[in-house]
Amino acid sequence: MSGSKKNQEVTVAEEPTKSQIRRWRKYLADEIAEGQIYRDLADRSTGPERDILLGLADAEDRHAQHWRDLLGDDANVRTRPSMHRALLRFLARMFGSVFVLALMQRAESNTPYKHDSEVPAKIAADEAIHEEVVRGLAARGRETMAGNFRAAVFGANDGLVSNLALVMGIGATGVAPSVVLFTGIAGLLAGALSMGAGEYVSVRSQRELLEASHPTQVTLRTAKYLDIEQNELELVYRARGMTPEDASHRALERLGYLSCDCNPSFSARPDGSQGPEEELTQEAFESVGNPWKVAFSSFLFFASGAIIPVLPFLFGATGLAALMWALGLVSVALLITGGIVGLLSGASPLKRALRQLAIGLGAAGVTYLLGMFFNV
Template structure:
């Protein structure tokens, strides 16, 4: 469907108004920019993602053609896309990653077409579908980075909040700056090692649970020795979720009485290759992450976050000045990490940033007041 074929109820007999020209030019510029973003992302992708992204780009071109036809001669004057689209296009060219897809998901969900009655229903529907397509593409990347990303975010935020609270609490007692400094460094090392150990045990245990549920090839090795009259092999497949009929059929395949492998979803195929169920399990392992990678990420990111509230004392600041400096620098870091989490999750970066900031400042305030109260 080309732009001229979209049905619309806009009256342009007397020519578009100045307000319509401005709005339609902005729509045209944004559609062109979005189409280019998807093409830039496609250049860095492989099939089938590449074909999907190019399909989205073609759809944006159709939308652009619609606004170009409505504008007529007024389309000759080019308008810059919105700052948001321009930034996305730059990011797509630089990174071409799940980060950009997450941003595009939010851009598609906040389209002005939802409230503009002059936008054809077909175009508005296309944009709603685009959001779901991008959500699906971004989900693949989120699943791949989930384990290590979780460790990085949790590690950095724990380091920021816990060591800020520790420094604020100790600093409020009026002890010497050197005491606050060494207390902060001790908190950094203890927390980083604790986080690394905890994440390693957590991820390792989760992988062991998955491995314990992984079907083995014992059915392939022992099938030839089973008694067809007392066929317990059926129970194996029923335990894996097959219906009694499918389980009986699979058992006969393993015993060699049937040749077709009609339902390969629940176990290894006769040639040893893996079916869809095994592929799904591999994806689960990828989502959990590597225990050592997660442990190292937790240590490094906790240490990175925990060093920030200690920096004022490393540079010689003392007293209230050092505490204010620590509070300000940690607040900025919490806003950044919260915003990144919001962007990657497809949620509002502002709300996530405020949430992270509130949690961090709240914890630091409590320990500071306790330090003032007890002076110990």
């Protein structure tokens, strides 16, 4: 009887507590949701990325099965996943973009498994590896879109902050609403034109620098007329970064005395790459961008942000109410742009949003106080 009682006590001790059951159900629901998120993302992907996402989904299914085995019959009770994962699943199903991957990266990094000693070490390790896998996938997306999109966000943010500060500073002086309105429009045009002109000059200067620095085809056109005894062609290749031996070899090749392309270091380019030099020039120019397109984009991005603090005055608001409306609209926009920048940077969207908001409101507050102080 004592032995039977002892066995009964062991059985009772091994039964999960109510808090464990609740926690394990939550884990199960989140694992199921994450697996579905990866599958939804895979449906919108192709090639290796699709295979990687499906591999992550299979891993989440294995984790979910672990919690099913622990829960037994209790696993049949339906439990909702966390609001965060439910939102991610909706976004993945609707959009399937780099933003979902960036959010999934943060979700994997903030897994509760790190602080739960009851979670098997292999599952906790899997989740840590998942974070790195998703980080790699998100990095691919950031590389393809971050340049133009980041320029758009930063341009809009510049317009938001600078024109809000201008409107707040002028509005604090107590001038007529029409003066604030036209000042805001002037600030929008001045800032957008300045941004566009600055980007045009910058990109145009980079293209001119490439044109001036890139090797020409003169060595091909003049090689047959050169004096091999006074071989200045070697100086060309040495100036491009070759060693004296490699420069001599390449010069003899150009002069027609050698016909060996076995060593890429003998290329006419310092980096050893092959192919027509015109193609390399075009690739370099494309990476820099078209100055007119960049200038026009910068103008539009800045203007799209700078128009927001002017909107209340355009719709007839006046005085302090108009300034508060401008402040509120810009605050929402700053939170959005800051969160987007945080996502693209792989950082916390909330922290970046609040930082962006603090910077924008700080600039507006300083100019408002200066406007009240000078009152002119």
